[in-house]
Amino acid sequence: MNHMAQRLSKVVSRQEIAGSSLLWQSAACLPLSAQGCCQCAKACPTDALEFNGGIPSVTAQCTDCARCAAACPTDALQRKHFPAPVAKNVRSGEPVFIDCSKVPRPHSPEVTIRVPCLGAISTGWLLKLQDQIGDAPIVALDRGWCSSCRSGGDSACSATNVVADAGRMFADAGIPLQLQPRIERHPLRLVKMPDAIPAAVEETLISRRGLFSLGFSEAAGLAVGALNTHGASVDTALPPLGTVGRLIPAEQIRRMTALLSIRSRYPGSPATLPLPAVSIENNQCENHGICAAVCPTGALVKYGDNGAAGIRFNALLCVSCRQCERDCPQQAIRFTALRGTLPQDIEQELTRHPVKVCVKCDDEFSGAPGETCPVCRKTEALFVRRVVANEPSGNAVA
């Protein structure tokens, strides 16, 4: 994996995807290391995003709604100039609005964050905003346009899912109900809807200083700057990412840091975190460690200590790609999406096998049954007498 990391380190800077406002960082993209993530392509309302040989491209159908970027678990895709989850002039207790940037500016309330599309908000972004604005609730404005908009998708309002997700997380974490984000219906006449999402640069009013810092951050490679604006701080109490080339589950970290930060203001109630869970059947597992090898974020790792070996799981790092489940030769691993996890259960041991010494080659092995290691057993199997059908036995001289 070392050479892979070397190769990938050359491409840590983000590259533009032609025909859209998207920036793509190949080093953070899952399809390169795990087959079948493609959450971005699934999220696209117009099927404009395609992956060819692990490299994304967009067709003319792209509406620049950035729903794909919201679906990306590792921040490999981002939209240029996507507003940071920070609101100005917030008054305590009064809501902060989120509005579609298609809505003419005079129609938006005073304290509003205008996003390219309401579907482009990720849960992490919403929680991060909630953490920033304190006790003011977030209100997404439903203009009744989503069903007529090309970027709209299926639901009546694009923000439905993400608002529901955040609400559920707040409820599980024991955060007061009045803080839960909600959708308010403020319909506008459809004739006011522009065809396309306004270009991001016109949309953002930035100060002179802001312009310079923007210019510098783009010149210096957006990777770091974008991480900061999106608020995925990696320095929180996380275990070190052991293997080089492993990806950072930025969205999940953003969610959990925000959630824990908000929760720390409301102590007392029992809280669970909405994290994915993985379980391994200890009897079936042969401790090959393939799950740990294919895990793109290092959520599953092999350990070996005190005469035992097995697999350890860190729920914070899991991006729910389910690669481990697909690749387990014993099919011993089971994945459960978003289960309420107690904070002390975030990191846990999934399996434990005693370490044995092979009677043939003196190598240590664990997991496999018997006295000989799997390698020696395989060699032995080459010499096992096997009866082959229709085979002449003995001297078959015709």
Add this chain to the structure above:
Amino acid sequence: MARWGMVIDLEKCTGCQACTTACSMENSRLPGENWQDVLFYNEGEYPSGKLTWLPRPCMHCENASCVDVCPTKATYKDKDGFVLINWDLCIGCKYCMIACPYGVRFYAEEKQKTLPDVREVWPSKDGKVWDPPWAMPEHMNDPKHGVGIQPRNVVSKCTFCYHRVSKAPQGTPDLDPNDPKTREFTPACVVTCAPTARYFGDLDNPKSYVRQLIAEKCGVRLQDHTGNRPQVYYLAGEAASIPETRSTRTRKV
């Protein structure tokens, strides 16, 4: 388009391990990481027991289980019948090593079994496993086909000497080390085999000698019940036996 295959005549094989050594030198293998190995085993019980042996290269199966399981499609079946590893894609998960019924795949990060650890004696500066003084020329390194010294944390295997065989002219039926025209394209183990127990040729070419040998001498594939359909055939003749069947088989007349 060819389908390269090997025939090993167990009647002729003396178990001298020249092929193992030639392979190690040709491909700069670590000691103990023998892409081509000769396995020795005891047959029968005392007092009629005897020591027999079996040369075991990669079988380059037609229906290779290692290719099926690879999560990153790093292992692939080449159009000319080679089963190769693209080291740029391999993540070293070792699934292929579990899937392979012949045990002919290797992972160099395992504990070194011989001393001194040559990886420390000749350490590599550019992320390779080691940097031996007798490595093949730099320009011949071909990580896309798994030729040369592998980077760290990848699985490696016999390539049927891809760097030689792939240069053979189209339509060559056999790669015979005794023919000056084809000697340079012949795999190292075949070239070096002192008792000429190995034959290498195109299994799809009706003119090839390997096809004739398999047909006449009743070539047998190892572990055929797995459905992998190897492209390495063993000939037992009258004097030798093949572990797959343990029957001595003779020419069909």
